[in-house]
Amino acid sequence: MNALQQSIALGPLGFSLGQVLIMVAFGMALLAGTLIGRRHRTPVADTLFTLLLLSLAGARLLFVARYWSSYDDMMSILDIRDGGFDPIGGLVVGLAYALWLMWRLPAQRVPLAGALLTGALTWGLIAGPLVLLEGSARPIPDTSxxxxxxxxxxxxxxxxxxxxxxxxxxxxxxxxxxxxxxxxxxxxxxxxxxxxxxxxxxxxxxxxxxxxxxxxxxxxxxxxxxxxxxxxxxxxxxxxxxxxxxxxxxxxxxxxxxxxxxxxxxxxxxxxx
The missing domain is CATH 3.40.30.10 (Glutaredoxin)
Incomplete structure (x- = not known):
């Protein structure tokens, strides 16, 4: 029996399951933010994209700080193809920016909060069961x-x-x-x-x-x-x-x-x- 799919290939492009989950969760957050923002006449799409980029930057910076001695130069630090991101850094930066925005721009509080809640619930509902499945013992395959x-x-x-x-x-x-x-x-x-x-x-x-x-x-x-x-x-x-x-x-x-x-x-x- 095949294991849980961990990556998918689309022609020359490949995506890990985690990357796909991030895209799905962000897509749902963007949809919710757009719909709620229309009702409150406050668009939040640009805010969500900025939030995503800052979170990724925070995750990268913390990872680089942890493994600074393993990077040779600035180009290797900027080369994010190695997938070096620390989720804690991204979470801290993202939450800090979101809270600052909701304090600074009261009009965005409801649509932004709704978008973030939707994204978090989407991630949890999908990632939760997958983590439980992946948590079970998976021995080394005896493939010939x-x-x-x-x-x-x-x-x-x-x-x-x-x-x-x-x-x-x-x-x-x-x-x-x-x-x-x-x-x-x-x-x-x-x-x-x-x-x-x-x-x-x-x-x-x-x-x-x-x-x-x-x-x-x-x-x-x-x-x-x-x-x-x-x-x-x-x-x-x-x-x-x-x-x-x-x-x-x-x-x-x-x-x-x-x-x-x-x-x-x-x-x-x-x-x-």
Whole structure:
């Protein structure tokens, strides 16, 4: 049976489940704010977009502050493709701005409050059951894989042999974000010996993968092949790259969709420890 869908792919674009939930909740908040605003003759659409942007900025700033040493320069800090956001920072900034607006602009209090309540309820009604489902034990899948040498293998057997937490990266040679994050994984695999890193290629041949590794001068251990994309289906990860973090007991601890930086990898590894 396939797992709960964690990401969706629309052509070249991919979205995580969390990103989709944010878009749905914001859409409902925008709709509610528009309808209530019309009744009170006070538009709040621009306010909601500003609130969203400030919340994202707050979430990014707090994440960067927490993992400052993992960023090399200003460009890497501004590159939000790594998904480095701290929800607490976003919540604090968003609530502070909303409360300031409702104090400063009394006319917007009702439509803005209605919009925020609608968005929060939408998020809660959808995310709540999903969190309960995801909270159940999700062991490492026993999907049939193969080594680059053609030998059959499975993730549980590799995890049992290593006896430590495991990070499983689903990738492909045609995926630009996968290529950009590979040096980060290569460095981590060399420096961290209490975590097992596994790289499961999706749908490509051993010859193609070997040529890719040679062309990019990558030295990676535990590169495996999933010729039928079965692991992506069974884990609900339909867009790449996706990184799965399993604890020492073989239970899924965290999932990161999209490109990883040193900071976001560090964040994921902290949960395993």
């Amino acid at each position: 894989l193969a080594t680059l040498g053609g030998n059959p293998t499975e993730l549980p057997s590799l995890a049992a042999a290593e006896g430590q937490p495991m990070v499983v990266n689903l990738w492909a040679t045609w995926c630009p974000p996968c290529i950009r994050e590979m040096p980060v994984f290569e460095q981590a695999q060399k420096e961290i010996d209490d975590i097992t890193f596994v790289f499961v290629n999706q749908g490509e041949s051993a010859q193609h993968v070997n040529r890719f590794l040679t062309e990019h001068s990558l030295e990676l251990d535990n590169v495996l092949l999933d010729s039928t994309n079965a692991l992506g289906e069974v884990t609900g990860s339909m867009a790449m790259p996706t990184t799965l973090f399993y604890d020492a007991d073989g239970r899924l601890s965290n999932t990161h969709f999209g490109e990883l930086s040193r900071a976001t990898l560090h964040s994921g590894l902290e949960r395993l420890r």
